[in-house]
Amino acid sequence: xxxxxxxxxxxxxxxxxxxxxxxxxxxxxxxxxxxxxxxxxxxxxxxxxxxxxxxxxxxxxxxxxxxxxxxxxxxxxxxxxxxxxxxxxxxxxxxxxxxxx
Amino acid sequence: xxxxxxxxxxxxxxxxxxxxxxxxxxxxxxxxxxxxxxxxxxxxxxxxxxxxxxxxxxxxxxxxxxxxxxxxxxxxxxxxxxxxxxxxxxxxxxxxxxxxxxxxxxxxxxxxxxxxxxxxxxxxxxxxxxxxxxxxxxxxxxxxxxxxxxxxxxxxxxxxxxxxxxxxxxxxxxxxxxxxxxxxxxxxxxxxxxxxxxxxxxxxxxxxxxxxxxxxxxxxxxxxxxxxxxxxxxxxxxxxxxxxxxxxxxxxxxxxxxxxxxxxxxxxxxxxxxxxxxxxxxxxxxxxxxxxxxxxxxxxxxxxxxxxxxxxxxxxxxxxxxxxxxxxxxxxxxxxxxxxxxxx
Ligand code: SF4
Ligand code: SF4
Numbered sequence: 243x244x245x246x247x248x249x250x251x252x253x254x255x256x257x258x259x260x261x262x263x264x265x266x267x268x269x270x271x272x273x274x275x276x277x278x279x280x281x282x283x284x285x286x287x288x289x290x291x292x293x294x295x296x297x298x299x300x301x302x303x304x305x306x307x308x309x310x311x312x313x314x315x316x317x318x319x320x321x322x323x324x325x326x327x328x329x330x331x332x333x334x335x336x337x338x339x340x341x342x343x
Numbered sequence: 344x345x346x347x348x349x350x351x352x353x354x355x356x357x358x359x360x361x362x363x364x365x366x367x368x369x370x371x372x373x374x375x376x377x378x379x380x381x382x383x384x385x386x387x388x389x390x391x392x393x394x395x396x397x398x399x400x401x402x403x404x405x406x407x408x409x410x411x412x413x414x415x416x417x418x419x420x421x422x423x424x425x426x427x428x429x430x431x432x433x434x435x436x437x438x439x440x441x442x443x444x445x446x447x448x449x450x451x452x453x454x455x456x457x458x459x460x461x462x463x464x465x466x467x468x469x470x471x472x473x474x475x476x477x478x479x480x481x482x483x484x485x486x487x488x489x490x491x492x493x494x495x496x497x498x499x500x501x502x503x504x505x506x507x508x509x510x511x512x513x514x515x516x517x518x519x520x521x522x523x524x525x526x527x528x529x530x531x532x533x534x535x536x537x538x539x540x541x542x543x544x545x546x547x548x549x550x551x552x553x554x555x556x557x558x559x560x561x562x563x564x565x566x567x568x569x570x571x572x573x574x575x576x577x578x579x580x581x582x583x584x585x586x587x588x589x590x591x592x593x594x595x596x597x598x599x600x601x602x603x604x605x606x607x608x609x610x611x612x613x614x615x616x617x618x619x620x621x622x623x624x625x626x627x628x629x630x631x632x633x634x635x636x637x638x639x640x641x642x643x644x645x646x647x648x649x650x651x652x653x654x655x656x657x658x659x660x661x662x663x664x665x666x667x668x669x670x671x672x673x674x675x676x677x678x679x680x681x682x683x684x685x686x687x
Contacts, residue, residue, distance in 0.1 A: 246524055246594050246651075249658040270497050270515075271479035273522035274653065294655040295445070297479035311480075312656035313445055315649030316601075317539075319656075319663055 253292045254310040259283055261306035268307060271297040347391075349420070354396045358462035363396045366424040372417055388413040389437035394461040398427035402468045405509070407498070408454065408478065410435040410443050415502075422502040426509075429466070431457055444481030451483045451490075458491045473498045473513075476520060522652045529590040532650045536586050536643075547639075548578050559686045573621045580616060581636040584609035585643025593651075601654075602666035605644025609636045628684045634677030638670040645670075 255276070264282035269275075274291040277284050277298065284306070296311025321327075348371065352363040375388060392411045397420060406429040409419045416432060423430070433453045435443035443449035458464075458472070474482055476497045484495035499508045499519035508515050537544070551574040556567030585605045589596070596604040613636050616622055622632040645666055648654040 246653050247599065248654045249599055249661055252657040252661050253655050254657055267484065270520065271476060273477065273500060273520065275517065275521060291653065292655060293653050294657060295480045297477075300481070300483045301479050301485070303485040310657070313649070314651075314654035314656045314659040316645045316659055316663060317649050319660060320667075 247290060248293075248314075250290050253289055253294060254308075255286060255289060255292045255294070255298075256308050257284060257286050258306045258308075259285075261304045262302075263304055265303060267301045267303065268298040271301045273297070349390075349417075354399065357402075357465040361394055361396045361429075361466075363398075364420055364430065366397060366420050368417060368421060372413075375413060376417065390416045390432060392432045392434035392457070394457075394463075394466075395430040395432065396428075397423045397430060398425075400427040400429050402466065404428050404467065406431055406463065406467060406472045407505070408433060408472060408474045410438065410440045410449055412437050412439045412443070415439050418502040419505075422505045426506075429463075431461065431463070431472070433457060440475050441477040441480065444478050447481050449478050450481035451486045454482055454487055455490045458487075458493055463493070464491075470494055471496055471513075475502070476500050476515070477522070524593070524652045526591065528652075529593060532647070533587055533590060536590075536646060536650065539646075544582060548575050551575070551578060554682065554685065557685050573623070576621055577616055577632055577636055578639065580612055581609055581639035582643065584612060584636075585640035585646075589640070589644040590647055593647075600662050600666065601648050601651075602641045602645045602662060602670070605640040605642070606637050608644075609640035613637075623684070625684060627680050627687075631677045631680030631684065634673040635681065638673035638677065641666065641673075642670045 257277075262284045264279060264284065266279055266284075268277045268284055269279060272292075273295065274288070274293060276286060276288050276292045278287040279285070292309070293314060294309055294311050296309055299307045299309050299311065348369050349364050350362045351365045353360045354363050355361075378388075390411050390413050404427050407419060407423065408431045409416050411432050411434055416430075419430065433443075433449055435448045435453075438446070438448065440449055454472075454474070463472070464470075470493050472487075472493045473496050474484075477500055479497055482495060484497070487493060487495050496513055497515075498505060499515045500522055501519070504515070504519045508519060552567060552571035555569075555571035555574055556562045556564060558566060588608050589601070589605050592608065593604070596608060598604050598607060610633065613622070613633055616632070616636075617629060622629045645662070648659045648662070
């Protein structure tokens, strides 16, 4: 993913290591290898690779992770501005990509 | 075209009859795949949510979860070729797994509901259910477990890795867990993006074409053809840069911001257009064209943040804060400059 990284130091991901029990779920669900497990605890290793999908937060049984999740999508943000709502992807079924909108 | 030609029979289970589906794509499956990419007749690509069988599964067979977007479903059944398995299709309103998970339609609630509605606990004697990893955005494994007793196992990101995943004892390699964005994937998105903006993309050249005929003496059709023709080439180059070249060259353009990727690449080509006289020969017109092509390509390139697989919401918001005013400013100044030039 060398050439494919995005802006640095903007991601809202945080981890409360006190709550973590080392179950590894976050390393399983994260599509960008953001976490590593050391000594039975999770650590945020590659924070700038996080795309704020929210999978880790949703699947951490200890509620140790928090991230303001959403879709990083310019069209969605514009939609949100125009409608005065949160950014929302308007992707219909036409969007065949393996990922999101 | 028979819409349900993937159903090839029925199988008896403790919870009633379950339709058996084919793992081979028919011609119409192939055609629909192509049509989806080009967004032709977009709403017809749902499959019916529900519970299906592949081969001759029994109470020990694995259960795989999918979305009712036809392409997700098609890739899964193709990947399960030669296996005996169950497939649980969630109602995601015809949207792919990742997108639906982001919206919550592929989520804990729908999964829990379907596990109960189709009485999976009667059909199998194990408590495992395999969910595509990207579904984790909407599914909470521990909640599903506490509500249904079923343990969610996250499968690989790509359906084509399922075989290797199962053979490795339901373990995914780090590679199978990673979402990448290879050239092939980026190319697939080009038609999707182009067909999204199709009306705008045609409207702008048409407008330029009509305005091209205007000069201080009135309207000249000849002028519309010559100036309009050049305008057409310039605009088309901007589209090409923003919608085609940017995604193809994505990793190699040395900027992180998509808007700057689009801007830099179109300005490189703009130098050529300028050299071959497509930008006109007055300084106002030349600068105007640099601004117009720059704003269009930059904007189109920025739209790829939505389809790329590594951009975060916070990052895109930060980028847009400066990029959007820049694009609007460029477009406005460029257009004003170009129109003024028509009268002097
Ligand atoms: S999912 Fe939560 S509890 Fe488990 S390792 Fe990650 S942070 Fe720790
Ligand atoms: S939000 Fe998504 S990309 Fe970011 S760390 Fe969590 S799982 Fe990984």
